[in-house]
Amino acid sequence: MKCTKCGSKAAVQMRQHKLALCAQDFLAWLPEQVERFIRKYRMFTRSDRILAAVSGGKDSLSLWDILWRLGYQVDGLYIGLGIDGGIAYSQKSQQLCEKFAAERGLRLLVVDVAETYGQPIPAMAERTLRGRDKPCAVCGLTKRHIMNRVARDEGYDVLVTGHNLDDEAATLLGNTLTWSVGHLVRQGPLLEGDGAGLVRKAKPLCRIYEREMAAYALLRGIEYIYEECPYAEGAKSLYYKELLNRLEADRPGAKLSFYLSFLEAKENGLFALQPQEVRERMHACPTCGQPTTAPGECAFCRMIQKVALENRT
Amino acid sequence: MKCTKCGSKAAVQMRQHKLALCAQDFLAWLPEQVERFIRKYRMFTRSDRILAAVSGGKDSLSLWDILWRLGYQVDGLYIGLGIDGGIAYSQKSQQLCEKFAAERGLRLLVVDVAETYGQPIPAMAERTLRGRDKPCAVCGLTKRHIMNRVARDEGYDVLVTGHNLDDEAATLLGNTLTWSVGHLVRQGPLLEGDGAGLVRKAKPLCRIYEREMAAYALLRGIEYIYEECPYAEGAKSLYYKELLNRLEADRPGAKLSFYLSFLEAKENGLFALQPQEVRERMHACPTCGQPTTAPGECAFCRMIQKVALENRT
Numbered sequence: 001m002k003c004t005k006c007g008s009k010a011a012v013q014m015r016q017h018k019l020a021l022c023a024q025d026f027l028a029w030l031p032e033q034v035e036r037f038i039r040k041y042r043m044f045t046r047s048d049r050i051l052a053a054v055s056g057g058k059d060s061l062s063l064w065d066i067l068w069r070l071g072y073q074v075d076g077l078y079i080g081l082g083i084d085g086g087i088a089y090s091q092k093s094q095q096l097c098e099k100f101a102a103e104r105g106l107r108l109l110v111v112d113v114a115e116t117y118g119q120p121i122p123a124m125a126e127r128t129l130r131g132r133d134k135p136c137a138v139c140g141l142t143k144r145h146i147m148n149r150v151a152r153d154e155g156y157d158v159l160v161t162g163h164n165l166d167d168e169a170a171t172l173l174g175n176t177l178t179w180s181v182g183h184l185v186r187q188g189p190l191l192e193g194d195g196a197g198l199v200r201k202a203k204p205l206c207r208i209y210e211r212e213m214a215a216y217a218l219l220r221g222i223e224y225i226y227e228e229c230p231y232a233e234g235a236k237s238l239y240y241k242e243l244l245n246r247l248e249a250d251r252p253g254a255k256l257s258f259y260l261s262f263l264e265a266k267e268n269g270l271f272a273l274q275p276q277e278v279r280e281r282m283h284a285c286p287t288c289g290q291p292t293t294a295p296g297e298c299a300f301c302r303m304i305q306k307v308a309l310e311n312r313t
Numbered sequence: 314m315k316c317t318k319c320g321s322k323a324a325v326q327m328r329q330h331k332l333a334l335c336a337q338d339f340l341a342w343l344p345e346q347v348e349r350f351i352r353k354y355r356m357f358t359r360s361d362r363i364l365a366a367v368s369g370g371k372d373s374l375s376l377w378d379i380l381w382r383l384g385y386q387v388d389g390l391y392i393g394l395g396i397d398g399g400i401a402y403s404q405k406s407q408q409l410c411e412k413f414a415a416e417r418g419l420r421l422l423v424v425d426v427a428e429t430y431g432q433p434i435p436a437m438a439e440r441t442l443r444g445r446d447k448p449c450a451v452c453g454l455t456k457r458h459i460m461n462r463v464a465r466d467e468g469y470d471v472l473v474t475g476h477n478l479d480d481e482a483a484t485l486l487g488n489t490l491t492w493s494v495g496h497l498v499r500q501g502p503l504l505e506g507d508g509a510g511l512v513r514k515a516k517p518l519c520r521i522y523e524r525e526m527a528a529y530a531l532l533r534g535i536e537y538i539y540e541e542c543p544y545a546e547g548a549k550s551l552y553y554k555e556l557l558n559r560l561e562a563d564r565p566g567a568k569l570s571f572y573l574s575f576l577e578a579k580e581n582g583l584f585a586l587q588p589q590e591v592r593e594r595m596h597a598c599p600t601c602g603q604p605t606t607a608p609g610e611c612a613f614c615r616m617i618q619k620v621a622l623e624n625r626t
Contacts, residue, residue, distance in 0.1 A: 177567070
């Protein structure tokens with residue numbers, strides 16, 4: 001297989017684009033694509049202050065690398081979850097994020113969950129109904145809360161996450177199999193802020209396949225944590241990813257066309273509700289001030305109080 | 314495994330309903346379910362004249378049997394497609410429909426495509442772009458046209474088809490993977506007529522699993538054609554069925570919940586358009602008078618003219 005651009009030996013083949021590229025051309029092509037999607041979905045400009053949520057994994061570190069190379073003003077946010085799993089998962093991923101930032105002279109903000117809220121995620125989860133089986137729901141809630149809080153408090157214009165096409169297609173399939181209206185209406189490359197408490201969120205990698213992101217990290221020499229979170233095993237999202245991988249194997253491009261036809265249908269007014277209408281029903285949490293779906297304290301503050309109470313007794 | 318109702322040996326197990334039934338209780342239970350769905354979705358009443366499209370397969374013949382046993386006024390419509398496939402497919406299925414009707418003293422209408430339009434389906438398909446690879450698109454178009462025409466001309470109140478849950482879930486998955494707005498908005502247990510040319514259509518088996526329909530036909534002793542249409546091989550619908558079967562195997566009830574959550578979301582106003590709004594954009598074909606999406610002759614009449622023209626030259 002030869003590089004479509006220069007004819008030398010190809011390193012990455014992308015069947016869905018009928019494209020094969022050598023390492024050098026691939027490393028130029030991928031950021032060009034990301035830049036194209038940033039503009040297409042009007043995510044942010046070079047005058048915006050961007051906060052990238054980084055986990056130490058290939059997607060988020062590559063995203064940070066790409067945005068930095070493209071000349072955007074982007075800081076990193078690492079959230080220390082306190083997950084060990086016998087592989088020092090959180091410790092290792094924090095070190096990788098710190099090393100990445102130091103090597104490029106970039107600013108990394110760190111929030112440690114245990115330091116800030118008294119307990120690491122697994123301990124917190126054990127004390128709540130939400131986390132009885134697995135800490136994933138508690139972890140998701142906590143991360144969303146912290147990401148929004150930090151982006152808002154530190155005055156960032158937009159929060160970016162490293163969700164790739166496989167992530168987005170899996171989420172979409174999950175939301176579709178259950179027809180979760182609110183999630184379907186809000187899913188997309190960009191979720192506008194509401195000018196009150198909810199920060200603008202963007203996913204610049206939403207149209208890039210996971211295997212392309214892995215190739216980027218590898219070819220660019222980015223050190224990232226290879227291990228999945230020890231709690232990810234058996235996660236629904238992995239199940240949906242596998243299902244979509246089978247579909248993709250039978251029909252190259254199926255994953256991308258599923259996601260893009262969804263965006264197009266939404267753009268053409270498929271759904272009765274608009275994302276902002278779903279959000280207009282939101283209220284400010286009296287404790288943290290962040291937006292929540294029901295009046296009264298938000299789910300995160302209620303969880304933190306429950307955990308604190310359990311600790312005291 | 315014992316029958317949940319009478320404790321004797323169970324013949325059919327339905328994991329998604331946590332139910333196992335003996336032959337006798339199953340043969341009573343399934344029509345009760347169908348009756349429940351006919352009422353729930355306000356499909357028709359005992360004063361309506363019903364036309365059941367029958368193919369000779371397990372679903373449509375069982376549907377006819379069930380509606381007849383439930384005391385509905387229901388005639389059958391068999392469409393002779395002229396498909397041989399080395400197994401005398403159309404001939405055999407027509408004989409089975411005729412035998413079924415004769416045994417029960419029911420009226421069967423027969424439309425033979427070759428007699429009426431000059432060519433059997435496979436020959437017709439070969440002469441059109443639409444049927445270049447496979448006759449399935451031409452066949453679907455022809456059947457929809459004939460079913461609607463006969464139901465309208467003969468003054469039936471509603472046309473019923475034997476689509477089961479597996480069919481509906483596969484169609485839904487296909488429409489979802491491509492986000493086909495028009496199809497999604499119109500898919501459901503009942504499609505209202507428009508009082509002009511489009512006949513009311515209902516699918517009383519839409520919530521019954523395919524394997525339950527097979528069990529019904531078997532236990533009721535209905536003779537049906539076991540073979541799939543020779544052209545069905547490689548059909549997308551079969552591919553989606555297989556995919557959903559894997560999902561169902563991992564999570565009993567997944568297929569049903571996918572379909573039901575879709576109906577519920579639609580009922581709650583998920584989509585911006587209503588089925589009748591999609592239909593308001595329709596026009597009457599100047600040749601056959603049936604509704605079509607674009608002004609001018611409908612796709613069926615255009616196809617028939619093309620086939621006639623090719624024959625003359």
